[in-house]
Amino acid sequence: MADSERELTMSRAMVDAIAHEMRENEEVFYMGEDVADYGGIFDSTQGLLEEFGRDRIMDVPISETGFIGAGVGAAMEGMRPIVELMFADFFGVAMDQIYNNMAKNTYMSGGSVEVPMVLTTAVGGTYNDAAQHSQTLYGTFAHLPGMKVVVPSTAYDAKGLMHNAVRDDDPVVYMFHKRLMGLAWMPAPAGPKTAVPDEDYVIPFGEADVKREGADVTVVTLGLHVHRALDAAETLADEGVDVEVVDLRTLVPLDEETVLESVRKTGRLVVVDEDYRSFGVTGEITALAAENALDDLAAVERVAMPDVPIPYARPLEEEVNPDADAIVDAVRAVAE
Amino acid sequence: MTVDVDATSVWPEDQQDVAEAIVANWFVREGATVEEGETVCEMQVEKVSVDVPAPRSGELTEILVGEGAEFTRGEPLARIEPA
Numbered sequence: 001m002a003d004s005e006r007e008l009t010m011s012r013a014m015v016d017a018i019a020h021e022m023r024e025n026e027e028v029f030y031m032g033e034d035v036a037d038y039g040g041i042f043d044s045t046q047g048l049l050e051e052f053g054r055d056r057i058m059d060v061p062i063s064e065t066g067f068i069g070a071g072v073g074a075a076m077e078g079m080r081p082i083v084e085l086m087f088a089d090f091f092g093v094a095m096d097q098i099y100n101n102m103a104k105n106t107y108m109s110g111g112s113v114e115v116p117m118v119l120t121t122a123v124g125g126t127y128n129d130a131a132q133h134s135q136t137l138y139g140t141f142a143h144l145p146g147m148k149v150v151v152p153s154t155a156y157d158a159k160g161l162m163h164n165a166v167r168d169d170d171p172v173v174y175m176f177h178k179r180l181m182g183l184a185w186m187p188a189p190a191g192p193k194t195a196v197p198d199e200d201y202v203i204p205f206g207e208a209d210v211k212r213e214g215a216d217v218t219v220v221t222l223g224l225h226v227h228r229a230l231d232a233a234e235t236l237a238d239e240g241v242d243v244e245v246v247d248l249r250t251l252v253p254l255d256e257e258t259v260l261e262s263v264r265k266t267g268r269l270v271v272v273d274e275d276y277r278s279f280g281v282t283g284e285i286t287a288l289a290a291e292n293a294l295d296d297l298a299a300v301e302r303v304a305m306p307d308v309p310i311p312y313a314r315p316l317e318e319e320v321n322p323d324a325d326a327i328v329d330a331v332r333a334v335a336e
Numbered sequence: 337m338t339v340d341v342d343a344t345s346v347w348p349e350d351q352q353d354v355a356e357a358i359v360a361n362w363f364v365r366e367g368a369t370v371e372e373g374e375t376v377c378e379m380q381v382e383k384v385s386v387d388v389p390a391p392r393s394g395e396l397t398e399i400l401v402g403e404g405a406e407f408t409r410g411e412p413l414a415r416i417e418p419a
Contacts, residue, residue, distance in 0.1 A: 005364055005365070005368040005369055006363055006364065006374075007362075007363050007364065007365070008363060009361050009363075009378075016347075035362050043385075046385075183360070184358065184361075184378070184380035184383075184385055185380075185383070186358075187403065187404055193361065250392070307356030
């Protein structure tokens, strides 16, 4: 009875799934910077060292090329590594391992090896960590063929998507937003902490979730901005604008059908992304709607990070990272 | 007779000279049924996160220190109506 009343932070829900998979399958292990004794700087591995020991919860030196490459090798040999890239921003120093090896070895070997690896990585700003530690980079990873890309927005989704990520035989990039994890030093908004079943369950990739149903305007978003969009929808409901919020949950594969169904229903689309505006999620979703639902489409707006390095100063970061008010303005613009 | 949820028993050994902490997260809401030993909230003392257990099984009737709020050691964080 108490189980159903338990609510978990997103970090604890992720750890729940990882621990379950590690108990079920001894080939699963976790490797990354500060994941053992520290428990992950964003609590992604809290408590796992105590249960599984240092052979399966491994701290690694600061060499992303080295340890991500080791993860790819382990995966090709039949293990199921979860490798943490502490900040998505650091992908640059290991891009060859990620893009040319993790993503492509299945193809390059003519399908004779699989790479059942999960690359977990922290994304997002809102805490004044400047241009090299605040990016979301959804578009960068989703652009590169060969990797599935997962972006949870709640504890419930985070657990089900993690179970699926570890069980998937293809490489998965699991991008968790720092602000959603439930850290004491970076309090989460209301929303990501949800009831989470004790038992395991799988959320399939490529299934977006309509987090709020509405008839007037479709907001398509992911990650932290799901919660900002829901806040905006509350405000707009008071004005008589009924907003539907679609949480993509995975970028690769992309649930085109759910997006198009919603756009065909409302005819008005706002795409919200914390990643940069150009060549990213907002452009992709807008193009999807234009190609497939042009006749139903009355108006489109994009709300995203402008194409500038993310500022360190709090007022400047708040200016560039879209808040609920920015979403409200965009919805009003398409609803007119 | 209600029982207080109190963090004293789990206060970190090496932080005994620190009297203040904050509640980082509640994992149950008011009115939830809890079991003795179940983690009901997470507190943070000098950047160390510690899970606080329910001292008794029953209904958690009232949360006294909300998320993000500071408290001093020994201060009740919530009340449980024993089952």
